[in-house]
Amino acid sequence: MQPMVFPEVDFASALVTDLFALERVRVDFRTEHLEDPLGLELRRLFQGLTSVMSARIEGNRTTVADVVAEARRAAATGQPAADAVREILQLEQATDYMDELAAHGRLSLTHGLIRELHQLAVQGLEREGDEHPGSYRTIPVGIAGASHVPPAPGSVQADMDQLLEFANKEVPAQHQLLQIALVHHRFVWIHPFANGNGRVSRLLTYAMLSNQGYTSRSAARPLNPTAVFGADRQSYYDHLAGADSLSPEGVLAWAGYVIHGLKDDMDRVSRLAAPRFISEEVVGPSVNAALAAGELTETEADVIYAVARQGKAKAGDLEDVIKGSPSNRSHRLRRMVESGLLQKMSGPGRYVVSLHRNVLTKHVVRRLNQLDMLPAILRD
Known part of the structure; x- marks a missing residue:
């Protein structure tokens, strides 16, 4: 050679x-x-x-x-x-x-x-x-x-x-x-x-x-x-x-x-x-698209958007989004973790948004494409 x-x-x-x-x-x-x-x-x-x-x-x-x-x-x-x-x-x-x-x-x-x-x-x-x-x-x-x-x-x-x-x-x-x-x-x-x-x-x-x-x-x-x-x-x-x-x-x-x-x-x-760009220009529109498609409830959409803006959140940070008792809030968050919409971090009960392999994924990909952040080979 x-x-x-x-x-x-x-x-x-x-x-x-x-x-x-x-x-x-x-x-x-x-x-x-x-x-x-x-x-x-x-x-x-x-x-x-x-x-x-x-x-x-x-x-x-x-x-x-x-x-x-x-x-x-x-x-x-x-x-x-x-x-x-x-x-x-x-x-x-x-x-x-x-x-x-x-x-x-x-x-x-x-x-x-x-x-x-x-x-x-x-x-x-x-x-x-x-x-x-x-x-x-x-x-x-x-x-x-x-x-x-x-x-x-x-x-x-x-x-x-x-x-x-x-x-x-x-x-x-x-x-x-x-x-x-x-x-x-x-x-x-x-x-x-x-x-x-x-x-x-x-x-x-x-x-x-x-x-x-x-x-x-x-x-x-x-x-x-x-x-x-x-x-x-x-x-x-x-x-x-x-x-x-x-x-x-x-x-x-x-x-x-x-x-x-x-x-x-x-x-x-x-x-x-910029984290704010991700939450406002990528996650926010993707959540709205999933909500319009009937793939998220309004409460789920509100929780995802709130957690995305904060980066990570404890259950107590979401009391204005998930109404009711602390046990009701914990139950709702646990179900969102089980469905893959949120991840629970190690430590004192903090939650973060998941974008990988759930109902949000395809909407995030479409939004990234709208923002011209994906190569042509992924456009279909």
Whole structure:
């Protein structure tokens, strides 16, 4: 395999301008200490949407509403979710796994991690599975719609050795996003697994962004490459193909596409840094839509909105919203927790709003789309 090297970058190029803008994002992430429960809950929803996007890039047309309904059915019955939904849920699990590892320090980019991510992503799937989850391929493969033919199976291990050496190299700050973009393309170029390469490449890119401080466990909207690639699926494939010759020009064009996409994505969702914007412009209209659809009672809607505005609330804070005795109030809140509309935090009886996998989810997604905060691949 041709050695992995950094292409020459013109200091006056748009790519460098985008790199400076994203460096400011990284500084913000490193200095923020957000503990807003509503922002953290929106982050959890966005991580789930990212998994839907990644599956859609591979042709899975499952909707967000389908995922919510099927995940709830599976949890209630103890039966496995449908195959297409399992594909998405497993990507969520893989992302959660990386976040857990990152919480304890820098992620180690190793063969073991990549194989583990592959196993988490494809294990047990019928349509998009792999006969050997967690194992590099031992057969030749092709890439649908691409002229590039991935390396023979005998060179996969050595090629991945080189990729990981490059991925783990300590480089100056101005080269780090270039490094991430180059690793993503070269991983897809190698195609180390029989199936699931696209999904694992996006998980690996997320891991590298996390390592370099371009995402935050406390941000309402984490910087995630899948949102960029999902903005225009064909453009993603075209730019990947344009770099397949490994020419400096093709590789630089690919890197520019990734970095500009990340910058545009952050510009689009920067408003989500403000808790009041989330409660007033995202949650409020979503609650009204669910109420109009008959999916919430007026009391439930009032409680959700009140808790969203406060961030977290105790039962006593809601006496103007839930009339009656304290026991009646506790009973109503307990039922909302059981239905997934609220979560009860550990500690002295505080409640927070839940946006993930309940009747609010589809309305929140529609509202985010109205606010132009979702890529085109999620619009259906």
